[in-house]
Amino acid sequence: MNFSSKLLEDAVAEFAKLPGVGQKTALRLVLHLLNRDKEEVNQFSKAITKLRNEIQYCKVCHNIADQPVCEICSSPRRDKSLICVVEDTRDVMAIENTNQYNGVYHVLGGLISPMDGVGPSDLEVDTLVERLAGNEVKEIIFALSATMEGDTTIFYLNKKIKHFAVSISTIARGIAFGGELEYVDEITLGRSIATRVPYENSLTR
Amino acid sequence: MNFSSKLLEDAVAEFAKLPGVGQKTALRLVLHLLNRDKEEVNQFSKAITKLRNEIQYCKVCHNIADQPVCEICSSPRRDKSLICVVEDTRDVMAIENTNQYNGVYHVLGGLISPMDGVGPSDLEVDTLVERLAGNEVKEIIFALSATMEGDTTIFYLNKKIKHFAVSISTIARGIAFGGELEYVDEITLGRSIATRVPYENSLTR
Incomplete structure (x- = not known):
């Protein structure tokens, strides 16, 4: 594309780096921001920089949090003997929205995927094993995607933790x-x- | 949605204000930015703030530019007697990409649309009339969208400029x-x- 301005070209290039955003969509979004108030645009970019610089991950479950230990892990009303293992924070949000689960979580931060170069050492596996070693946990639920990567991850984790005295389950699959x-x-x-x-x-x- | 972090919620809310971006897409984009380097995220937000704060509009044609007068208007090789009237900078880019046009442009900054509260006074109409009063212009080409708003705008502009000794044309419509x-x-x-x-x-x- 022929841009009439270097500033415009740079902003479009940055937006086009986002997943699922091509050059045309990026241009549309950038022109939209140009028509907004300076104050609003500053707020937009400040929210992003602030998030990236100040975000914390819960020391216990590794979910995204504002405190060192997240609200779920620090809540006295949650059942600490039940851990649900998920891929990322979106899965925590999805399960929380069901209002059906009262245990705590463990966020792996990804799934084992040799194709993408993601191995067990890139995930929060050791900390999961540590949590189980504490003897407080009675059950582990694997709530991972029903894909090759999800199944591989469950297979690997199961081997790692099966010697603990915890029952291991996966979420039901079906219609x-x-x-x-x-x-x-x-x-x-x-x-x-x-x-x-x-x-x-x-x-x- | 139940966010585990206020910072995350704020960033998602800002992204969801963009056109065509819902809550789920916004969350996906924000989590993507979280996984990128701090440096890259800073570059992203800086490109946007810089664009919004430093952008200029060409004094002649009102296209987005880095200088007070844009490259097209200041080029000695462009035919200044031919003005193509377009809605916004995307249309300039589209026409430039054809390599078929050697005249200059006039960017209205929108189309007359009573439904959206956009009237002639919100567009660069007076400056177009001023350009025609200079006697240098021989032809005006309307390259506006073939919509109700585009037709209304052409109708209005035609009435405003028909007393000048310029020929007025619109781009061809057809298959x-x-x-x-x-x-x-x-x-x-x-x-x-x-x-x-x-x-x-x-x-x-």
């Missing part, structure tokens, strides 16, 4: 609520028949 | 190159028959 059978893929449908649950159990949501 | 007739809407197809051009003329691209 989504509201899902129509004819549109479900074969693997999910096949597995959901193999891992069928007694009717009474399925009613307790 | 796009590579377009298949059966997918073209009725209005475009109907008008393209009514405004048909001699075969010889259609060959000179």
